[in-house]
Amino acid sequence: MDFQLCNNSIFKFSSKNAPALKINSGDVVEIHTYDCFSNQLQTPEDTLDAMDWERINPATGPIYIEEAKEGDVLKVTIEEINLNNQGVMVAGEGSGILGHMLKGMESKIIPIKDNEGIFDEQLSIPLNPMIGVIGVAPSKEEINSGTPGPHGGNMDNLMITTGATIYFPVFTDGALFALGDLHAAMGDGEIGVTGIEIAGSVKVKLEVVKGLKLNNPVLENKESFTTIASEINLEEAVNQATIDMAEILKERMPMGLHKIAMLMSAVGHTEICQVVDPLKTARFVMPKWVLETYDFKF
Amino acid sequence: MDFQLCNNSIFKFSSKNAPALKINSGDVVEIHTYDCFSNQLQTPEDTLDAMDWERINPATGPIYIEEAKEGDVLKVTIEEINLNNQGVMVAGEGSGILGHMLKGMESKIIPIKDNEGIFDEQLSIPLNPMIGVIGVAPSKEEINSGTPGPHGGNMDNLMITTGATIYFPVFTDGALFALGDLHAAMGDGEIGVTGIEIAGSVKVKLEVVKGLKLNNPVLENKESFTTIASEINLEEAVNQATIDMAEILKERMPMGLHKIAMLMSAVGHTEICQVVDPLKTARFVMPKWVLETYDFKF
Numbered sequence: 001m002d003f004q005l006c007n008n009s010i011f012k013f014s015s016k017n018a019p020a021l022k023i024n025s026g027d028v029v030e031i032h033t034y035d036c037f038s039n040q041l042q043t044p045e046d047t048l049d050a051m052d053w054e055r056i057n058p059a060t061g062p063i064y065i066e067e068a069k070e071g072d073v074l075k076v077t078i079e080e081i082n083l084n085n086q087g088v089m090v091a092g093e094g095s096g097i098l099g100h101m102l103k104g105m106e107s108k109i110i111p112i113k114d115n116e117g118i119f120d121e122q123l124s125i126p127l128n129p130m131i132g133v134i135g136v137a138p139s140k141e142e143i144n145s146g147t148p149g150p151h152g153g154n155m156d157n158l159m160i161t162t163g164a165t166i167y168f169p170v171f172t173d174g175a176l177f178a179l180g181d182l183h184a185a186m187g188d189g190e191i192g193v194t195g196i197e198i199a200g201s202v203k204v205k206l207e208v209v210k211g212l213k214l215n216n217p218v219l220e221n222k223e224s225f226t227t228i229a230s231e232i233n234l235e236e237a238v239n240q241a242t243i244d245m246a247e248i249l250k251e252r253m254p255m256g257l258h259k260i261a262m263l264m265s266a267v268g269h270t271e272i273c274q275v276v277d278p279l280k281t282a283r284f285v286m287p288k289w290v291l292e293t294y295d296f297k298f
Numbered sequence: 299m300d301f302q303l304c305n306n307s308i309f310k311f312s313s314k315n316a317p318a319l320k321i322n323s324g325d326v327v328e329i330h331t332y333d334c335f336s337n338q339l340q341t342p343e344d345t346l347d348a349m350d351w352e353r354i355n356p357a358t359g360p361i362y363i364e365e366a367k368e369g370d371v372l373k374v375t376i377e378e379i380n381l382n383n384q385g386v387m388v389a390g391e392g393s394g395i396l397g398h399m400l401k402g403m404e405s406k407i408i409p410i411k412d413n414e415g416i417f418d419e420q421l422s423i424p425l426n427p428m429i430g431v432i433g434v435a436p437s438k439e440e441i442n443s444g445t446p447g448p449h450g451g452n453m454d455n456l457m458i459t460t461g462a463t464i465y466f467p468v469f470t471d472g473a474l475f476a477l478g479d480l481h482a483a484m485g486d487g488e489i490g491v492t493g494i495e496i497a498g499s500v501k502v503k504l505e506v507v508k509g510l511k512l513n514n515p516v517l518e519n520k521e522s523f524t525t526i527a528s529e530i531n532l533e534e535a536v537n538q539a540t541i542d543m544a545e546i547l548k549e550r551m552p553m554g555l556h557k558i559a560m561l562m563s564a565v566g567h568t569e570i571c572q573v574v575d576p577l578k579t580a581r582f583v584m585p586k587w588v589l590e591t592y593d594f595k596f
Binding site: 089090091092096097098101102106108117119120122123125185186187188189190191192193194195196233234235238239242243246255257258259260261262263264265266267268269270271272275280284290293294 | 560
């Protein structure tokens, strides 16, 4: 590991944010981050009423990568995720898909022990650690860290975990990378607005890739190659992730688009990342063994 | 096996359809069915232009179950799926998510051999046999067999496969069950409008359950308990499947709805069945081992 960055919270992705750290392409950084509530809920007695709702979804950063220029791609390899020893969940009125069925807010501390989250006396949940917020600065506008987009941000995607490589389009010099909002466990959709929210640290390798064009983040892991899109509704997000995949395959597969459409329909999966943020996020997942049959390379 | 029913095609689910077979609750029926094109595409030379598009999505049935009355539930256990030795796919202009990027229609015969679909010389796709169209007659309206709904129909849900049990609300005396549209393989979303479409037969056990109320189909298999909803768009389908799950758990779990929302958010998954039929279909999947921790019984 080359660098450490500790809890330098930003609450929006913006090209105007001053770098918290400057590194070179290829450097590895260990990034420490608060939970999505800036660690304000630590005991069952911490009331939601007393919480400062301005300090939601902190991301640690931004990190300026010297070689990154507008139009490049930033390749982020997640080498390690370390979680603190307790998480927290919240559910309540107006929050998430079931928000209209709930009265008032409730929170719940979830101790982490032996790689499980202790939900209650009966149930311990095996962890699936993941990163909720991760991305780069957008080109002009400032985007709240609770919102996803082509720059990444609050995608709440289960696949953003140890071993995954994510590619982001770079919109501004230095890329201005940041991450936060770790989850100890979460289901696809994050229907109640929180996963098991938790503080911790993430070790990432950051590399600049030249000559690759992207509209939206793309993820690669051992099993699959995945496009990710965030749009005003789920319908649009699914459409965009599917179209992004078709566009990428069209350039790299030895077949016409009709056959690509059949292939995607037969073996590709449209999946839901989250449906509770200001934009919704979907992904299109192609099994890598299928792509490798055709010598696909990204 | 008690009964056989061969290719008695219906093209709409309707309480007005005359029964093709009458059985008693608990009987097992082997149902033979054409592919979604009524087997019109058999060789690479069969042109799409010559196809009768009125004969799309045949379902075999309907089967009248003597004990079934309006307000009951029909429990369908899928004991066996047998596929013919070749399937077919279609992609083209105006069809599916990529339809706007395609000019003209193309089809492709896919031989089935050794439990794989031969996509081309490079790629053989392992089969995941499933039933695209399955359901009962709706209460009043007649619903085209290409459209899903509370009665089931064209849900194109990967989970509707061997070993699964599906529960349908019964809207009319006898239930009038039918199924068709087998797929040898399909990805979630069915983004190009076809999976590997294929003819074959399905062995199902049909049982009437009294005293259980359902809004929409529910599926149970070894791993999970799943609600399924079809709505005008994916957003609404996801919302309804999630709400259906919350309503079912609320009656059967030893905890309040806030905690149920947290549990669903932490371990439940919102997933996509299909996004290309006249209504879109989503499912909410809860791991059964989690529910069993709380002695959940449906």
